[in-house]
Structures are given as structure tokens and as C-alpha cells.
């Protein structure tokens with residue numbers, strides 16, 4: 187599964203989100219993927235009319251109750267909340283199993299995604315005391331749904347603060363200097379105690395020929 191494929195699964199659900207929330211969600215997908223955890227955004231913006239339709243279900247309409255929020259009382263209605271699920275290796279099915287360990291690192295994938303989301307500035311519905319909502323992530327900038335309904339929006343300073351935080355989160359990737367035969371080449375990165383180095387730069391510094399096949403995602407090094 188490529189990152190492009192994983193991102194394409196969520197593309198439609200990212201539309202209509204507040205741009206900064208959308209950017210943070212894209213980082214979440216990318217950073218989860220880099221840990222070997224593909225995720226999919228299953229809910230993004232929900233219009234007030236859509237929310238009212240959902241609220242009617244199990245009340246004035248048939249079907250089970252699916253929400254306690256009337257239109258305008260969910261952060262989803264203002265493009266500042268998303269719901270995620272794990273994307274299974276078939277690239278189609280999703281999993282809500284919060285204990286699943288698909289990347290076999292002995293940590294629950296779900297909680298690894300939540301940890302990244304919090305670093306990016308999201309609040310997690312799993313932390314709520316009265317009603318926990320495990321797939322739910324929101325970035326509300328201290329505004330209530332009533333304030334959003336009244337047309338209030340985050341300030342430019344609040345948005346910039348989150349963008350800075352996202353930038354910082356990326357910079358916190360530890361860089362690794364790479365020296366080949368006494369000569370410094372392009373930096374690598376340290377992820378979970380492993381050093382990743384730019385293969386072409388290292389190979390060529392050693393006098394090898396490095397080839398990349400786009401079709402099969404395969405690098406070949408020949409000397």
C-alpha cells in the first residue's frame with residue numbers, strides 16, 4: 187500500500203474542513219503511515235442539514251439512534267473535527283479495533299495514531315469523561331459550538347500557532363549526519379532508533395550505480 191493510495195481514500199472527507207485542520211489531518215495520515223499504520227478519515231465536515239437528518243434517525247425517523255447532537259451542536263458541522271479508522275491491508279476495509287497491532291510493534295495502532303494527533307494539536311474524543319468517542323478528533327480553538335454557530339472563527343494568531351506546532355512536530359524528526367569516506371553527504375533521519383539514509387547519495391559516494399524503478403518501488407544498487 188502506498189501513501190498516495192492511503193491518502194486518496196480520505197481525500198473526499200477532507201473537503202470543507204477548516205484549512206488548518208485539513209493540513210493537520212493530512213500530517214496525521216502521513217505520520218501514521220510512516221509508522222506502518224494506514225488510516226482513513228471516515229467523517230469530516232457534516233453540514234447542519236446532514237446532522238439534523240442523523241439526529242432524526244431513531245427519533246422521528248426509523249433506524250437506531252446514531253447521535254445525540256442536533257444540527258449545529260457538533261464540531262463536525264464547522265469543519266473542525268474528523269473521525270478516523272484503521273485501514274486494513276486489503277486497502278478497502280476499515281477496523282475500529284482499538285487494540286489492533288498491525289505494524290507488530292507491540293503497541294496498539296489506534297493509540298499510536300491518537301498520540302500523533304495530540305502532538306499535532308488535536309483533542310481526542312476518547313479522553314471525554316461523560317461520553318467517549320474513540321474515532322473522534324477535534325481542533326476547536328477554545329470556541330464552543332454556539333460560538334461557531336454565531337459565526338465566530340479562530341483568529342489568525344491561533345491558526346498560526348497550530349501551523350507552527352505542526353512545523354515543529356516535523357522538525358522534531360531527529361536528523362542524522364552521514365559521512366562516507368570522510369566526506370559529509372545529505373542528512374539522514376533517525377526514526378525509532380533506526381537510521382534512514384539517502385540511498386542514492388550513499389551509493390554514489392561509494393562509487394555504486396543506484397537505480398530506482400517506479401513501477402515496482404524498487405531500488406537497485408550495483409557496483
Ligand SMILES: [Zn+2]
Pocket residue numbers: 229262267268269319321322323
Ligand atoms: Zn466525530
